[in-house]
Amino acid sequence: MIRRADPDTRIEVEEALPPRDARPDAAEIDRILRHVSILVVDDEPGMRNFLVRTLGPRCKRIDEAADAEAASKLLDDRHFDLVILDNVMPGQSGLDWLAEQRRIGLFAEAILITGYADLETAIHALRVGAADFLLKPFRSNQILNAAARCMDQRYLRHENFLLKHELRADNLAARGRLIGKSPGISAVRQTLERLARLPTSVLFTGESGTGKEIAARTLHAMSDRADKPFVPVNCAAIPPERIAADLFGGVGADAGEGLLVHAGGGTLFLDEIGELPHSVQATLLRVIEDGRIRPTGAERELPLNLRFMFASNADLPELVAAGRFRRDLYHRINVLTVNMPPLRDRIGDLGELAELFMGKYARQLGLAPLPISKAVLLRFARHNWPGNVRELRNLIERSVILGEFPPEFADGDPTEAEPVESLQAVERRHILAILEACGGNRAEAARRLGVSRKTIDRKCAMWNG
Numbered sequence: 033m034i035r036r037a038d039p040d041t042r043i044e045v046e047e048a049l050p051p052r053d054a055r056p057d058a059a060e061i062d063r064i065l066r067h068v069s070i071l072v073v074d075d076e077p078g079m080r081n082f083l084v085r086t087l088g089p090r091c092k093r094i095d096e097a098a099d100a101e102a103a104s105k106l107l108d109d110r111h112f113d114l115v116i117l118d119n120v121m122p123g124q125s126g127l128d129w130l131a132e133q134r135r136i137g138l139f140a141e142a143i144l145i146t147g148y149a150d151l152e153t154a155i156h157a158l159r160v161g162a163a164d165f166l167l168k169p170f171r172s173n174q175i176l177n178a179a180a181r182c183m184d185q186r187y188l189r190h191e192n193f194l195l196k197h198e199l200r201a202d203n204l205a206a207r208g209r210l211i212g213k214s215p216g217i218s219a220v221r222q223t224l225e226r227l228a229r230l231p232t233s234v235l236f237t238g239e240s241g242t243g244k245e246i247a248a249r250t251l252h253a254m255s256d257r258a259d260k261p262f263v264p265v266n267c268a269a270i271p272p273e274r275i276a277a278d279l280f281g282g283v284g285a286d287a288g289e290g291l292l293v294h295a296g297g298g299t300l301f302l303d304e305i306g307e308l309p310h311s312v313q314a315t316l317l318r319v320i321e322d323g324r325i326r327p328t329g330a331e332r333e334l335p336l337n338l339r340f341m342f343a344s345n346a347d348l349p350e351l352v353a354a355g356r357f358r359r360d361l362y363h364r365i366n367v368l369t370v371n372m373p374p375l376r377d378r379i380g381d382l383g384e385l386a387e388l389f390m391g392k393y394a395r396q397l398g399l400a401p402l403p404i405s406k407a408v409l410l411r412f413a414r415h416n417w418p419g420n421v422r423e424l425r426n427l428i429e430r431s432v433i434l435g436e437f438p439p440e441f442a443d444g445d446p447t448e449a450e451p452v453e454s455l456q457a458v459e460r461r462h463i464l465a466i467l468e469a470c471g472g473n474r475a476e477a478a479r480r481l482g483v484s485r486k487t488i489d490r491k492c493a494m495w496n497g
Contacts, residue, residue, distance in 0.1 A: 073129075074117065090176070111335050136284070137283050139334065141163045210243065214459065238373070252299040282329050
């Protein structure tokens with residue numbers, strides 16, 4: 033891209049710049065730029081007009097400024113994804129202005145355009161965060177290629193950042209899906225279908241290990257944000273002194289965009305929200321209400337386009353009463369609640385879940401799967417499962433490794449005179465027991481089981497109850 037009569041200078045400058053990828057075609061350029069907002073900063077009206085005519089029809093928005101002061105005012109009013117700026121301008125140079133903006137919180141990509149190229153300028157451009165460097169005069173296809181390549185690299189950095197975040201979190205729910213046909217899980221699935229098209233925040237509650245993150249991922253996959261990032265954050269797993277920088281980003285010592293910015297357009301899932309430090313709760317409340325974020329140390333706010341989902345296995349009202357969780361934040365996130373039923377209340381799903389985990393770990397570990405007989409399933413059904421689905425998953429993995437189930441779940445003596453019921457029979461017995469405990473009150477039984485009243489009515493009709 034850099035053209036210079038002196039071949040030695042050209043070689044030195046090009047070696048100082050990042051390697052260039054293959055040029056994208058016109059359709060790819062349009063795809064990359066259609067959601068991008070661009071700010072053009074150049075004191076030459078002809079150059080600004082050329083850039084606006086070239087980029088304007090392909091991007092979401094384009095604005096222009098004749099000098100650094102006008103550009104700063106535009107940045108105070110709105111957010112831009114890409115800044116294209118001239119270096120030699122009256123007053124403040126482009127590179128000095130860019131360095132200043134980086135210090136106060138500019139996270140946009142930048143392309144430097146100039147009529148003079150040398151090694152010192154190129155190195156300075158890289159140090160202040162310019163992603164590309166074009167020498168005037170240049171053709172329309174050159175600036176289009178540079179802008180598309182610049183934004184594509186930005187998207188790749190975001191994806192890489194989020195993948196590293198997933199790996200650091202050792203996220204076991206990443207490829208999970210909502211399994212089961214029991215009344216409790218069927219009711220959850222129906223609720224998620226109703227919520228899928230809404231932008232409203234959702235709070236998932238339930239005991240630890242009931243699949244709250246998997247339900248959140250399922251809801252994200254059903255929504256119109258399915259092709260955007262799903263970013264899970266375990267608030268209990270990040271040190272309190274680091275969580276603000278991880279979530280909101282910052283400039284200076286905490287330089288970098290936080291997880292909220294990287295999740296742009298998608299869904300942010302805050303697990304164990306009750307563990308969030310009190311000071312961070314106040315910041316999060318402002319972010320949710322304003323739809324904007326101010327990174328630590330920054331002087332400007334960034335707009336956010338996010339759907340928030342939250343989860344807690346703690347009793348949030350109790351935390352509010354104890355002064356450990358902000359009342360205003362609780363009411364802000366508790367708009368729509370999905371309660372995940374414990375495994376002991378969805379025993380009809382035990383067979384499907386056990387077979388799923390058995391096949392998964394047998395393939396992963398290269399070991400033979402264990403047969404899951406009716407007797408084993410009966411013992412599963414009689415277990416209380418305090419660790420819920422997570423406990424079942426760990427039990428199956430351990431059993432595959434050892435080549436046998438623990439004694440309390442094994443087949444035992446085949447001559448043992450113990451009746452073997454179907455899971456459906458155990459489920460029927462469990463629901464009828466809850467109904468009896470509620471004095472026949474179907475509404476109360478449905479509440480305890482985490483299902484709808486219609487589900488109880490349908491089951492009772494099926495059993496002629």
